[in-house]
Amino acid sequence: MSAASGINPNIPHSARVYDYWLGGKDNFAADRRVAEETMAAVPGVRESARNNRAFLGRAVRHLTAQGVRQFLDLGTGIPSQGNTHEVAQAEAPEARVVYVDNDPIVMTHARALLTSTEEGRTAYLEADVRDPAAILEHPELREIIDFRQPVALMMVALLMHIPDSDDPAGLVKAYADALPQGGWLVLSHLTLDLAPPQVAADYLAATGRQAMRRTPRTGEQIARYFDGFELVEPGLVAVSEWRDTPLFPDEIPWMYGGVGRKL
Structure with missing residues (x-):
């Protein structure tokens, strides 16, 4: 991959690190x-990233089967393989997807890679x-998304980057309030619930030394984000366990995921 204008290939970036874990090519x-280095310090992190992406795909396919044709995907990162619009439009070519991110590096990649049916x-x-x-x-969002019709709000691996000081629960509510009855929330989130205590402690020590x-x-905190939604089966579970046998068996489950329908 050659570096586009505005991208410094010598400075590592979290979105491209994630792309590498997913098996993508948009990394240096x-x-x-x-x-x-992270894989060496955090056992199972690559498998967790891949299971999280597989969860996104299964959730989008489930929603398109329910007739959903509109997706608002927040904090999307680089549009790596198996992203929301690829999955949705493979199932329903007329699907409409709006991605949101505030990272100039992500946007540079997105403009180069964005395609649609x-x-x-x-x-x-x-x-x-x-x-x-x-x-x-936003005018472009309103042009593409009709909030009088079912909309799926995608918050996949997003809120773990939002500290408590920025009121993540308030953010979820603000977006959820805009959804019509029968709208959907797809959410996954980092947890230490499922990791052995020493591994969890090692994770906190390792990430405490990182800039990001x-x-x-x-799970109890994450479940509160679904207030006003009815979780579909199997509820809030490790992303690898949501409605399928995992493609990449978890060494340690690092992510919870769930899908809820607005009441």
Whole structure:
């Protein structure tokens, strides 16, 4: 991969590290070095990333089978393989997807990689997910998404990057309030619930030395994000266990995931 204008290939970036774990090609040597170092420090992190992406795909396929044709995907990262619009439009070519991210590096990659079916629509908004009012009233979003019809709100591996000081529960509520009755929430989140105590302690020590912080939360905390939604079976579970046999058996489950329908 050659570096597009505005991208420094010598500085590792979290979205490209994640892309490497997913088996993508939109990463550089610096990203791969950090990815391998993290894999050495956090057992099962690559499998967890792949299971999280597989969960996204299964959730989107489930929703398209329910007739959903509109997706608002927040904090999307680089559009790696198996992203929301690829899965949705493979099932329903007329599906419409709006991605939101505020990272210039992600946006540079997105503009280069963005494709859509002729029948559907796909767009990227460069905006901060912590400003729901600006996003929900954005003219391009309103042009593509009709909030009078079912909409799936995708918050996959997003809220773990939102500290408590930014009120993640309030953010979920602000977006959920814009959904019509019968809208959907797809959410996954980092947890330490399922890791052995010493492994969890080692994770906290390792990530505490990193510049980019992630906030793991308990299943009880994550379940509260689904207030006002009815969780579909099997509920809030390890992402690898949501409605399928995992493609990549978890060494340690690091992520909870769930899908809920707005009451």
